[in-house]
Structure formats: structure tokens, C-alpha cells
Amino acid sequence: MILYFSATGNTKYVAEMLAKKLGDESLDLIKRIRSNDHSVIRSQKPFVICTPIYVSYIPLFLEEFLRKQKFAGNRKVYFVFTSGGGHSGAAGAAAENIVRRKKMLYMGYVDVKMPNNYMALKFIPAPSDEKIIDMLKESRIQVFRAAHAVAREKRIRARHITQAENAATKALAVFWKRFMQPSKDFHATDKCIGCGKCASVCPLNNIELRDGRPVWKASCAHCMACIGNCPVEAIEYGSKTQKKPKYNIKKYSGKNGAAVRAALKLK
Template identity: 50%
Template sequence: MVLYFSATGNTEYVAKELAKLLEDESLDLLNRIRDKDYTGIHSDKTFVICAPVYVCEMPKFMAEYLKKVELTGNREVYFIFTSGGYTGIGGVLAKGIIRKKGMIFKGYTEFKMPRNYIANNTYPELPIEEIENRIVNVSQKIPQIAEYIKNGERIKYRYVWLFEKIITIPFNPVWIKIRQQVKPFYVNDKCMSCGKCEKVCPLKAISFEDGKPVWNGTNCAHCMSCIQNCPVEAIEYGNITQEKRRYLLKKYMYVLK
């Protein structure tokens, strides 16, 4: 079974394509994560877990979910990351979680996809051609990875250097504390109170006051699902997102037709 979480469609696309090629099911974990529903998941086929990379790791809420949920049946697990190009220690941490569950880690790979972190101004916006190229490249790599999984082969993964661990392990919590604030989120007059932002939030960090969304406390992973999925682009993050293009993979799927 292919399990995934996806905020803007990159991971969902890879997960569903893999499931198709493996003639297996895919399961979106959004509602289970939202509801803290740790009902066991059974699969006779290999587990394939697909996640985006957040600050050089897998999303913390996904790691927490995976630690708690019972996976029964097949004992082998492959990990698939989608990222903007750097997975950091994601694979190392995934391996630790899987081994702790008494399961067999069969390796991981990374698909370099368009970066969706719109509330971060460290990187310039990608040109459309680069977005298109990344999607096409990924579509060409998926069958090769599906073949490895089908044949039960280990996926070879790159060595993670000690210095990467030394830099990344403290960098992640510092970034989260300083840069992942909810306060800058706001809605403008375009908001039509449809409720979609609330429904797509994996952490239930959005509630409604007078028909408009408000972001609560510290419980937000900056996954970008709310801001990117708003149908009328009514959500902004301080002055970082104004004038910035919103990203959802489905807007670019024309390149694969």
C-alpha cells in the first residue's frame, strides 16, 4: 500500500503513479493525521510511504503519526520524498522510525519537484519552464523506482555526511521556532468563506470567526496547504506572498499530456 501526505499535489502525484504501476492502493493520510486517528493499516504488499521534505526532514506531524500507527501485514517499507532538491536527513530519520517499528527499511529516494514553500523568501520563484522540466523529469523517473519496488530490490541512497547531521539536526527546530510563525497569515477581501483552507489543514490550525479564517496559536507546520489551495488566492503571509504565484501541481499537469 502506498501511504502519503501532500499539501500541494507533488507527493500525491508520485504516490498515485507508483500505486498505479504497482497495481496497489494509495491512501491519503490527511484525515487520519488531522483526527489523530491511529487505527492500524494492513497491507499484504510492501508499504511505500511518500512525504514532502520540510526543513531537511520529513514533516514532524507525519513522523509523529508514523511512530504511532500500527502497520500490519507486509514488513517491508520503502520511503519516497518529494522536495525542492535537498532531502537532508529525511532518509536517516525515516530509517530510524521504520526500524523502531520492527520493520525492514528498503531504502529511499528523492524526487526533485517544484518548491511550494511560498511563505519563505530564501529562494526566488522558479521560472515556469523549470517547473515544467522538473515535472517531466519526475514522471520519467517514477517507472524506474516502481520497478525496484516490484522486484523487492533495495533502493540505494546517498550517504548522509556527519557534518550534514551536525548542521541539520539543530537547524530544523531553530527554523521552526523563528520562521514558522502563524501570526503573519491573514485573509483579504477576496475570501468567500468557503472553508476549504480549514479542511485541508493537517493540524486543525485554522478556525472561523465571523465567517473568516483565523490562524491559532503555534500549531502550524507551514505546509502551505491553506494558502496554496485557496480558490480565490485570498490568503497572504505578511508581505512575503503578495504578487507571488500560487503553486498546485495540478495547474501544470498539461505538460504530461
């Protein structure tokens, strides 16, 4: 079974492609994460957990969720990481720790390079349409690699990550969450139609509608789900996102993808 969390669609795209290749089912974890539902997930096939990389680590809220999650059936667990740079930092070690604590079998991970969705950071430029289309095409190679290993229930080799590197990276992720991800700069512009989509996609239940307008509370993972899923692109993060296109993979996949490719005169 393919399990995934995805804020702006990259990881969902990869998870669904993998599920299709494996003839397996995929499960979006968002509802469970939002409601702290850790009831048993059962599968006769290996578990494949797909997640974006945040600050070279597994999103901290997802790490906590997975620690508590109960699994039954197959004992093998793979991970697939999507990230803007194609490198998952110390996430492999975090994944291994989660799996070993459950006395399940850690089978390794695959990195998939996808468009960087972290638009709240000034120094990260938005990728161009050409680059995004290219990356989606390239991502198939890594998904194929993952599918090949999972179908045969074979271990995936990856670089060794020391516990020291893991601890240092986790400390950075905790620091980043505490001091570098304030939610006070999120706001809805006059374009806001009060539909509540932002509140419904927030994995931390951090957005509340007051008088029909979203208000951000303190606990934010900066996942970009609110900005990237707003149907009228009304959400900004201070001035940092104002001149950037609002990223969601939906603009580039399926029929929309064909339209973008046609506009760019790509095959």
C-alpha cells in the same frame, strides 16, 4: 500500499503515479493526521511512504504521526521524498529510525525533484511555468526507479547519513519550526469567500473560521496547504507571497497541464 501526505499536490502526484505503475492502492494520510487516527493499516504489498521534505527533514508532525502508526501485513517499507532541490538531507536517516523502531524492514528511499512550494520565504523565487512543466516530466524517471525497486522488493541504495548529521538536521528543523515559522503573518484578503477550504486542508488543525473568516492559531508547519488550496487565492503570508503565483500542482497536471503546455507552445 502507497501512503502519502501532500500539502500542495506534488507528493500526491508522485504517489498516484507510483500506485498506477505498481497496480497498488494509494492512501492520503491527511484525515488520519488531522484526527490522530493511528489504527492499523494493512497491506500484502510493501509500504511506500511518500512525503515532502521540510528543512532537509521529514515534516516533524509526520515523523511523530508515523512513529505512532500501526502497520500489518508486509514488513518492507520504502520512502519517496519530494523536494524543491531534489535532495532530502537527513530524511533518509529519520525514515530508517522510524522503520527500525517498528521492527520492520527499511528498504531505502528515492528523491524526486518537484517544484518548490515554499512561497513564504522571500529568497525562494517561484519557479516558472516552463520549469514546472519540465520538472513534472523529469519526475517520471525517479518514480520509475522507485516502482522498479518496489515491484521486485529490492533495497534502494542511498548515501550513508550519519546519526550526527541526522541529529543536527533535526535540531535545525525543530529550531525552524519554533522560531522561523510564525503563523501570525497569515491572513485572508477581501477576496475570501469564507468557504473553509483552508481549515479543512490544514494538517495541524491550525485554522479556525471566526465570523466566516480564517484565523491562524499558533501551531503551524508552514506547509502552504492553506495558500495553495484556496479556490480564490485569498490567502497571503505578510507581503512575502503577494507578488508570487500561488502554487498548486493542479494548475499544471491533467487538462490544466495541457493548457499550460499549449500556451507555452511545448509538446
